[in-house]
Amino acid sequence: MDIASKLPEVGTTIFTRMSALAREHRALNLSQGFPDFPAPLALREALARHSLEGHNQYAPMTGEPALRTQVAAQLQRFRDVSPDPVAEITIVPGATAGIFCAIMALVREGDEVVLLDPCYDSYEPAVRLAGGRAVHVPLVDGSFAIDWDLLGNALSSRTRMIVINSPHNPTGAVLSHADMEELQDIAELENLLVLSDEVYEHLLYDGRQHHSVLQYPALRQRSVAVFSFGKTYGVTGWKTGYCVAPPALTAELRKVHQYNCFVGVTPVQLALADFMAAEPDYPATLAAFYQRKRDLFNHALEGSRFTLRPSAGTYFQLLDYGAISDAPDHQLCEQWTVEHGIASIPISPFYQAPPQQHCLRFCFAKQDEQLLRAAEVLCKI
Template sequence: MWRPGPWRRAAAGAGLLTADGVPGTTIFAEMSALAASTGAINLGQGFPDTDGPQEVLRAAQDAIAAGVNQYPPGRGTQVLREAVARHQARWYGLRVDPETEVLVTAGATEALAAVLLAFVDEGDEVLTLEPAYDAYGAVIALAGGVHRTVPVDWPAFRPDPDRLRDAITDRTRVILLNTPHNPTGAVLDEALLRVVVEAAERHDALIVTDEVYEHLLFDGARHVPVAALPGAWDRTISISSGGKTFSTTGWKIGWLTGPAELVSAALAVKQFLTFVNGAPFQPAIAAGLDLPDEVFASIAGTLQTGRDTLVSGLEAAGFPVSVPRAGYFVIVDGAPLGFPDGAELCRSLPTLAGVVGVPVSAFCRDEQAARMRSLVRFAFCKSPGVLAEASTRLATLAQRGSTV
């Protein structure tokens, strides 16, 4: 018998509370199980199927061999905190003190949890874009906050500046931005980010940014960290990780940066979540952050090639495609092909084409879920052979017709 408790808020916040009041499984788990049972290619979950740079992998192996296998310091190893500080200066001109303004976490998800639990109290509003990564709603609810959203719509997925400005009020405690954006692959431009900073100043809100796809940019797109904008640093916590950039999602090495007092508040919570994690992986991610520019360009270029391969297959199948400017994912609209329900399309695709995706409605609530009902997200962070085969399979939909 499931008893009421904070878990219920978390499940409801993530859209996982069933009508019977029990926590359901995520759409990602459902689609991955479907892929496994049918032998379909799993383009649902966003994890790579190839390893990252050898320099990073060897650094982890060397650290293990050297005995770096016990608890690291609570704020993270010195070598990684210093590497994060160099990274922020190198790419964005941000001068960060590795002693007081950097905190290493168990991936970006723990960083988000620590920050929201540190600053959001009962009834505080947290504003996100929608669709949104499902962990946002879960942690906001766990903290007792109220989740407010601003929609981003097909196909550009850019929020309306006026609507965004109006959504930030005196009740807003945290503005949680994700750029580059999951699941849409949109990159928020500087003009839009300045709207956020101005509104945050006006209403005394914190800005928290999820920037895990910061280096995975395509077609000349540029990532602008909010913290680098005038007036933003004092109220901004920036979050990122090494998992997406270096194809090491299982290592769960993330970090946050910001003013010392904000970082210390997050640490006060984080130390009672995982305490510490990933001792031998921290120097390895530090090695990755110090790799030359051409390595980062190659990582993004390889992903862009994968994106283009998958987009070609989806377009050959007849899907309208929103071509992403960053990240791991591409979104299509099934409605013009006679697939008005993305969830049903995803459940049918293993039979129709031997491929699995996830419905974008899983990242939305209520009205926005209805508006996104026909959209499906596919991951292209896969090997060239897998993407080529998936594209070939998807293209056969044009010959099969569009009846589910």
């Protein structure tokens, strides 16, 4: 049967492909963004306990009340905002699901959505499935900052939404307070919605602060902020996240969520709620923990032929290989996985029109020994 695909150019994601190649060649896998060390024992025990105690049936559609209460408490603690857990917080099976639901719920046929390239690969397919059109605005080469004039020029009467992601995957760039004020002005002036992907909200380095859309009153009214327990608690395989938005936007988002995912996994939600109640300061430990790993990896790369692009947040480090090769990043990435046994992620798939640059993304959420072995290999290239 000839199936006219709705997403003809979409193949298997680069993350899945590189991890499969890494497995096949037993390569050191610094490609996909997840820790290779265990999550806190108390969290894992809580999951087992809740399942053994029989909490294995559907959770409420909007999420377990205990978890929504903990999310509200955490947002109060870290961001000094107080969303209503009943009307404004929705637990979803992973940030990706939250992003998909928000876009499907809010983007209409013919709407334009501004994406800042390079960007996480799930945004555009969701926009297209919603009947919208993605308008790609490149971040500034090198610094990966937003060029606000360029963004302003990309807006039209059809623009419905801007998607931001800070700290930013794949570059590690972080939006400043001044950026958020610019965004607030533009969103208000042009009456735009904002989808704010904040899954790395606790991973900022060198004393930097995260600025959430929830902290800017005019953005708060027109934004859906998306978070991931997977990233914060080191359990990406649990695929659980949450969306925070004002009641009217939340109501629309839930209309899609209830027919897409319906609910998140019950014992996972209860385990997270227990752990958050017992360890409310756990997220505050993450920046120092991951900054040490970033520095260990970067220090071990001194003397290599790579140029390190500064990583202000996330658990990704970009390495510029311009002094080593002119080959395209996706080709080199595969070649080095096979020949040198080291897997990373090319950044060109994060762009609609990749610029001339030679960067690979390495994930440093790995055990020290893996990071040092990886750096040793890289120093010989």
